[in-house]
Amino acid sequence: MTTASFTRRGILVATPLVLGAGTLAACSNSGSASSPDDGGKNGGTLTIFTTGEEMSFDPATSQNLAITTLGLTARRLTSWKTPADAPTELIPDLATDVGTPSKGGQTWTFTLQEGLQFEDGTPITAGTVKYGLERSFASELTGGLTYHKVLLEGGADYAGPFSDEHLDSIETPDDLTLVFHLNRPYGDFGWIASTPAFAPVPEDSGEPETYATEPVASGPYRLESYSPGSHATLVRNETWDVETDQARLGGPDSIEFSLAQDASVVAQAIIADRSDSQDAFLASFVPTAQLVQAQNDPNVGDRLVTSGPGALEYLALNTESDALKDVKVRQAIQYAVDKEAYRTAKGGEISGDYATTLITPGIAGREEYSLYADDPTGDVDQATALLEETGAGDLTLRLVITDDQTGTAESVQQGLKRAGITVTIQPLDENAYSSEVTAGDGSAYDLVLSSWQPDVPSPNANLTPLFDSSQIGHGNYNLARYDNPDVDAAILEASSTLDPEEAHAKWAAVDQQILEDSPVVPLIYSKNSFIHGSGVEKFVIGEFPAYPNYLTVELG
Template sequence: MTSPRLPRRGLLAAGPVVLGLGALAACTDGGSSSSSDAGGAQGGTLTIFSTSEDMSFDPATSQSLAITSLGLTARRLTAWKTSADAPTELIPDLATDTGTPSDDGRTWTFTLQDGLTFEDGTAITAATVKYGLERSFAKELTGGLTYHKVLLEGGEDYEGPFSGKHLDSIEAKDETTLVFHLNRPYGAFGWIASTPAFAPVPEDSGEPESYATKPVASGPYRVASYKAGSQVVLERNEKWDSSTDQARTGGPDSIEFALAQDSSVVAQSLIADRSDAQDAFLASFVPAAQLVQAQNDPKVGDRLVTSGPGALEYLAMNTQSEALKDVKVRTAIQYAVDKEAYRTAKGGEISGDYATTLITPGIEGREEYSLYGDAPAGDAEKAKSLLAEAGVKDLSLRLVITEDDTAAAEAIQQGLARAGITVTIQPLDENAYTSEVPAGDGSGYDLVLGSWQPDVPSPDANLTPLFDSSQIGGGNYNLARYSNPEVDKALLDASSTVDADEAAAKWAAVDKQILQDSPLVPLIYSKNSFLHGSGVKDFVIGEFPAYPNYLTVTLG
C-alpha cells in the first residue's frame, strides 16, 4: 500500500497508484511540444529509471494509466491524446471509434479496425478482447481496476474464464464487433474502455501468473527480457502498424527500464546530464533536495518539467465522529485551515495551486467556484464565529497521518489553533494507517490528510470513490465517511447521463452540493516535477493526467 498522502486512484479499487514503475502523480504546465515535429526522431534506446523492483505487463492486474508503461505493449479499445495546453481527448485505439451507446447508455458497441495483429502475427479479434477482459475477473489475478466489474451485467458473480465459463454481457458478435451490456446506463464507458483490462489477450497465452512478464504484445513494443530487481528490455514489435495507432509514435527502437533505482542518485545524474543519463528520464518525482538543485542550475533548463495543477490534496473530516457531525463545525474548519502554510510545508508554489473545488483541473464538468472565501490563509475569526453559533468550545481533534507527513500536519495544526481548535497529530506506519483509516470503522480518527488522482478524466472517477456511501470502509477511499442519500442519488444520475453537456452540468452541481456539506477541505491541486536527459524529446505532461506521456517520447 502506498502512502495515503500519495495520489490514490480507482473506483471501488482497494489498491494503490501503480504505473508499473513506481512513478506517482503529476500534471503539467510545461514541457516539450506534444508532437514529433519538436525534433524527435525514430531510433535509439530510451532508458526509464524506476524505483520499483519489478513490473507487471498483465492488463488484468494493472492499474497503469493509458499513457504509461503498459500502454507501450498493450493497446486497448480506446486511448488518450494528451497535450500540454488542451484537455485530454478520448480517441480510438483498437476500435474505429470511441464507442456507440444505445438503450439509453446500457449497451455500448465497438468495432475493431481491420488487420490488427499481435506480435506473433495472429489476429487481434473481438474474441481476444473479450477473453482479456474476462481474465480480469479471475480470482487468480488480483490488483486491477474494477470500473467494468461493477458495470457489466453479471460481473458481480463472474469468476473468470479459466474454468471454461464466459461472461455473456461481453458479446463478441463477429471477428470485429464487441457489444457490452451494462447493468445500468453509464455515460463515460468510452473512458472505461481505455483502462488496462480492455487490452486483447490470446486465449492460448499460457499460465495466468506468467503473463505479467511474458505478455503477447499488441502495442509498438514487446518484452524482450525481464530480470526482476534489475532491468526490463522492450524491443520493437515489428507487427505493430503505426498507421492504425493514433496514440503512440513508437519512437525509440528499444526501451530499457532500469529497476530498483535510488531516485536521488538518478536525479543527480540527470541534473549533470551524464552520458548514461542523456537518453533517459526518471519515472518518479524529483526528490525535494534535487528539485531545489535543479531549479537553481541553469544547465538543467527545460529538462526539469513541472506539472500544472493535478491531484487533489485534501483534509478529510470524519463526518461520523461525534465532534464533527455538525456541518457548522466542519464549515468552521473550512475557514480555519491555512492553505498557505500547508503549501509552504509542501515546498511552496511549485508544489501546487490552491484548491477550492472537488473535481480537479483538466476534467470535463469542472466549474471554478469558491464557497469559503478566497484567502488562502483562511479566516480564523469567521471560524470562531461559526463555532460559537454551534455552541462548541474547547474542540479537540485527532489528525492521523503517516510518518513522513509531519510538516504538512503541523501546518494544519497551526491553522486550526488560531480558531481555538486543538489538534493532536498521530503518526502511524503504513499497516496501522490502513487498518485504522480506509479499512477501519472510523472510530479512531477525526481528521486525515489524503490525495486523489482519478484513473480516467471523468468526474465520476473524481467524486464517486471519495463521497459515495458505498465507498466507506472496506479499504475504500471515502475517508470522510460521508453518507448522504441525496448525493448518492445525484452521483448515480450524473454517471448515468449519456449526453456530455448534460452530464457536465450535473457533475458541476453535485461537486458544489457535496462541498456545501463540508466533508473535506480542498487544500491544493498538487504539481509534480520530472527530470529528463538532453537526448529526450517530446516529453509532455498534459492537462490530465499528471504524468508524462510515455507513448510519445522520442530521442534526438
C-alpha cells in the same frame, strides 16, 4: 495516489496503488506537443529510471493510466491524446471509434480495426478482448481497476474464464465486434474502455500468474527480458503498425526500465546530463534538494518539467466522528485551515495551486467556485463564530498521517489551533493506515490527509470514489465516510447522462452539493516536477493527467 503520502487513483471498488514510477503533469515541456500522425523519429534506447523494484505487464492486475508503462506493450479499445495546451481527448485505439451507445447508454458497441496482430502474428479479435476482460474477474488475478466489474451485467457474480465460464454481457457477434451490456446507463464507458483490462489477451496465453512477466504484446514494444530489482527491457514489436495507432509514436528502438533506483542519485546524474543519463528520464518526482538545484542550474533549462495543477490534496473530515457530525463544525474547519502554510510545507508555489473545488483542473465539467475563505490563510474569525454557534468547546481531533507527512500535518495543526481546535498527530505505517482508515470502521480517526488522482479525466472518477456512500470502508476511499442519499442519487444521475454538456453541468452541481456538507477541505491541486536528459524529446505533459505521455517520447 490517495492515502496520505501517496496519490491513489480513483476506483469504484478500490484496490491500493502506490505509483512507484511517480506522478507527472503539465505546464512546460521539452519539445512541442506532437501528433502520432507524424510517424515519429526512430532509433536508440530510452532509459526510464524508476524507484519501483518490480513490474507487472498483466492488464488484469494493472492500474496504469492509458499513457504510461503498460500502454507501451498493450493497446486497449480506446486511448488518450494529451497535448500540452488542450484538454485530453478520448481517441480510438484498437477500435475504429470511441464506442457507440444505445438503449440510453446501457449498451455500448465497439468495432475493431481489421488486420491487427499480436507480437506472434496471430490476429487480435473481439474474442481476445473479451477474454482479456474476463481474466480481470478471476480471483487469481487481483489489484486491477474495477469500473467494468460493477458496470457489466452479471459482473458481481462472475469468477473469470479459467473454469470455462464466460460473461454473457460481453457479446462478440463476429471477430471485429464487441457489444457490452451494462446494468445501468453510463455516459463515460468510452473512457472506461481505455483502462488496462480492455487490452486483448490470447486465450492460449498460459497460466494466469505467469502472464505478468510473459505478456503477448499488442503495442509497439514486447518484453524481451525482465529481472526484478534490476531491469525490464522492451524491444520493437515488428507486427505493430504505426498507421493503425493514433496514440503511440513507437520512436525508440528499445526502452530500458532501470528498477530500484535512488531518485536523488538519478536526479543528480540527469541534472549533470551525464552521458549515461542523456537518453533518459526519471519517472518519479524530483526530490526537493535536487529540485532547488535544478531550478538554479542554467544548464538544466526546460529539461526540468513542472506540471500544471493536478491531483487534489485534501483534508478528510470523518463525518461519523462524534466531534464532526455537526456540519457547522466541519465548515468551521474549512475557515480555520491555513492553506498557505500547508503549501509552504509542501515546498511553496511550485508544489501546487490553492484548491477550492473537488473536480480537478484539466477535467471537463469543472467549474471554478469558492464556498469558504477566499484568503488561503483562512478566516479565523468566521471559524470561531461557527464553533461558538455550535457550542463546540475544547475540540480535540486526531489526525492520522503516514510517516513522511509530519510537516504538512503540523501546518494543519497550527492553522486549527488559531480557532481553538487541538489536533493530535498520529503517524502510521502503511499496513496500520490501511487497517485503520481504508479498511477500518472509522473509529480510529477524525482527520486524514490524502490526495486523489482520477484514473480517467471524468468528474465521475473524481467524485464517486471519494463521496459515494458505497465507497465507505472495505478498502475503499471515501475517507470522510460521507453518506448523503441525495448526493448518491445525484452521482447516479450524472454518471448515467450521455450528453456531455448536460453531464458536465450535473457534475458541477454535485461538486458544490458535496462541498456544502464539508466532508473534506480542498487544500491544493498538486504540481509535480520531473527531469529528463538532453537527448529526450517530446516529453509532453498534458492538462490531464499529471504524468508525461510515455507513448510519444522520442530521442533526438
